[in-house]
Amino acid sequence: xxxxxxxxxxxxxxxxxxxxxxxxxxxxxxxxxxxxxxxxxxxxxxxxxxxxxxxxxxxxxxxxxxxxxxxxxxxxxxxxxxxxxxxxxxxxxxxxxxxxxxxxxxxxxxxxxxxxxxxxxxxxxxxxxxxxxxxxxxxxxxxxxxxxxxxxxxxxxxxxxxxxxxxxxxxxxxxxxxxxxxxxxxxxxxxxxxxxxxxxxxxxxxxxxxxxxxxxxxxxxxxxxxxxxxxxxxxxxxxxxxxxxxxxxxxxxxxxxxxxxxxxxxxxxxxxxxxxxxxxxxxxxxxxxxxxxxxxxxxxxxxxxxxxxxxxxxxxxxxxxxxxxxxxxxxxxxxxxxxxxxxxxxxxxxxxxxxxxxxxxxxxxxxxxxxxxxxxxxxxxxxxxxxxxxxxxxxxxxxxxxxxxxxxxxxxxxxxxxxxxxxxxxxxxxxxxxxxxxxxxxxxxxxxxxxxxxxxxxxxxxxxxxxxxxxxxx
RNA sequence: GUGAGCGUAGCUCAGUGGCAGAGCAUCGGACUGUGGCUCCGAGGGUCGAGGGUUCAAAUCCCUUCGCUCACCCCA
Numbered sequence: 121x122x123x124x125x126x127x128x129x130x131x132x133x134x135x136x137x138x139x140x141x142x143x144x145x146x147x148x149x150x151x152x153x154x155x156x157x158x159x160x161x162x163x164x165x166x167x168x169x170x171x172x173x174x175x176x177x178x179x180x181x182x183x184x185x186x187x188x189x190x191x192x193x194x195x196x197x198x199x200x201x202x203x204x205x206x207x208x209x210x211x212x213x214x215x216x217x218x219x220x221x222x223x224x225x226x227x228x229x230x231x232x233x234x235x236x237x238x239x240x241x242x243x244x245x246x247x248x249x250x251x252x253x254x255x256x257x258x259x260x261x262x263x264x265x266x267x268x269x270x271x272x273x274x275x276x277x278x279x280x281x282x283x284x285x286x287x288x289x290x291x292x293x294x295x296x297x298x299x300x301x302x303x304x305x306x307x308x309x310x311x312x313x314x315x316x317x318x319x320x321x322x323x324x325x326x327x328x329x330x331x332x333x334x335x336x337x338x339x340x341x342x343x344x345x346x347x348x349x350x351x352x353x354x355x356x357x358x359x360x361x362x363x364x365x366x367x368x369x370x371x372x373x374x375x376x377x378x379x380x381x382x383x384x385x386x387x388x389x390x391x392x393x394x395x396x397x398x399x400x401x402x403x404x405x406x407x408x409x410x411x412x413x414x415x416x417x418x419x420x421x422x423x424x425x426x427x428x429x430x431x432x433x434x435x436x437x438x439x440x441x442x443x444x445x446x447x448x449x450x451x452x453x454x455x456x457x458x459x460x461x462x463x464x465x466x467x468x469x470x471x472x473x474x475x476x477x478x479x480x481x482x483x484x485x486x487x488x489x490x491x492x493x494x495x496x497x498x499x500x501x502x503x504x505x506x507x508x509x510x511x512x513x514x515x516x517x518x519x520x521x522x523x524x525x526x527x528x529x530x531x532x533x534x535x536x537x538x539x540x541x542x543x544x545x546x547x548x549x550x551x552x553x554x555x556x557x558x559x560x561x562x563x564x565x566x567x568x569x570x571x572x573x574x575x576x577x578x579x580x581x582x583x584x585x586x587x588x589x590x591x592x593x594x
Numbered sequence: 595g596u597g598a599g600c601g602u603a604g605c606u607c608a609g610u611g612g613c614a615g616a617g618c619a620u621c622g623g624a625c626u627g628u629g630g631c632u633c634c635g636a637g638g639g640u641c642g643a644g645g646g647u648u649c650a651a652a653u654c655c656c657u658u659c660g661c662u663c664a665c666c667c668c669a
């Protein structure tokens with residue numbers, strides 16, 4: 121008896137199939153090209169890290185860390201941990217309590233959590249900071265400019281533009297300088313990528329959320345103001361007044377919008393240094409002809425952000441309309457045990473970029489995918505050998521070639537070539553073996569005008585190569 | 595975690611108490627050295643799953659699972 125159960129992807133993750141994968145590959149290649157043109161270099165990072173890294177950098181109280189991470193324990197490590205405890209004559213199920221009471225499952229879990237706890241990365245800035253410290257990159261000349269690409273994991277309910285395994289490309293600038301020109305150039309880089317993707321319907325939002333000098337006082341002010349109107353706030357906002365007043369700005373409750381609009385703006389309460397930095401940033405954007413909108417409500421969710429925050433939004437997406445977001449995080453590296461370091465970066469959502477590129481319709485999988493240059497039609501065992509050799513030769517020359525494994529009737533073969541989207545059919549049969557000339561037939565797509573006859577010519581192998589290479593470019 | 599909508603063939607869907615259907619797609623034939631068109635045919639289903647009502651359930655009721663969108667939050 122075989123189990124007939126069908127396997128399927130788990131919630132929130134998905135397969136990316138051809139032809140869509142062509143568009144993904146194009147996008148990634150384009151992004152790499154743009155980022156490297158700004159002298160960013162790729163850093164390849166692990167998919168999982170110590171849980172503690174994310175807890176410390178992203179913030180233990182954030183949604184990401186408190187409820188969205190995929191955390192697990194390496195069985196070997198757990199085994200070792202238990203043995204080491206037993207070796208000290210301790211019962212692992214009781215040792216943590218210091219009493220003889222049996223431990224509950226959750227207490228045991230908490231105990232094991234003290235040992236190697238690993239987490240699938242929910243974002244990658246923490247990993248970059250870790251790598252920067254681990255490899256002593258502060259000794260490198262100039263700024264350290266890195267980019268990464270790959271999947272991230274967050275356990276959220278999926279919806280349009282949001283997945284549990286999603287893909288990000290991010291760029292980070294680390295070093296001793298926090299000059300606003302760095303921030304502006306990073307944003308400029310994003311706009312170049314948007315142009316390369318032929319996207320028009322996007323908006324750049326910028327803000328400054330101050331630094332440890334000025335933000336605490338502002339947060340307190342905000343809390344005071346919110347308490348005055350607390351009877352008009354919803355449950356979510358009410359809770360945030362105490363936990364994290366800045367988050368009230370994220371509320372989408374219609375009744376609260378008027379209240380939010382009247383709240384004091386953080387940019388009116390920046391210290392001199394932060395104000396200067398924000399003013400300079402906007403000047404730097406202006407001199408690059410990048411249009412921006414000051415969005416005082418833009419407060420990013422991760423604890424490590426300070427001063428500059430920015431976001432690119434698109435009208436083509438649903439509720440999850442952020443294509444990319446980022447900001448400055450000057451204290452992060454030091455907080456993780458590294459040298460005092462300035463830093464800024466962004467992450468862009470590949471899933472969302474692809475969505476918007478498809479909606480814009482300027483670039484498609486069909487237009488960037490690799491075409492099938494030739495389909496080889498062969499007849500009889502003698503022509504098969506010649507066909508195999510021809511296929512190898514054409515492929516060596518960089519052409520994409522398909523050849524049926526079994527002999528097909530000519531009509532069938534051409535029909536298949538057509539449906540596969542081949543640009544040419546090359547016929548190898550008795551006649552061609554005798555003359556040394558291959559019959560090449562130009563194929564037209566199913567949608568093209570049918571009255572055009574496929575022009576057919578007889579060419580030697582050398583001529584054939586030339587012909588296929590020449591007509592491949594359009 | 596919460597709410598709403600939706601689950602019938604590979605895809606898009608019709609069928610609202612009486613034999614499980616259509617279009618597209620796939621495969622074969624008409625058509626053994628020349629494609630798209632046309633025509634003919636075939637395969638493909640636990641009607642998401644489980645239970646209940648009924649002579650009879652894809653259809654009505656209950657439960658459950660899944661998907662989608664939205665909230666929360668973020669890329």
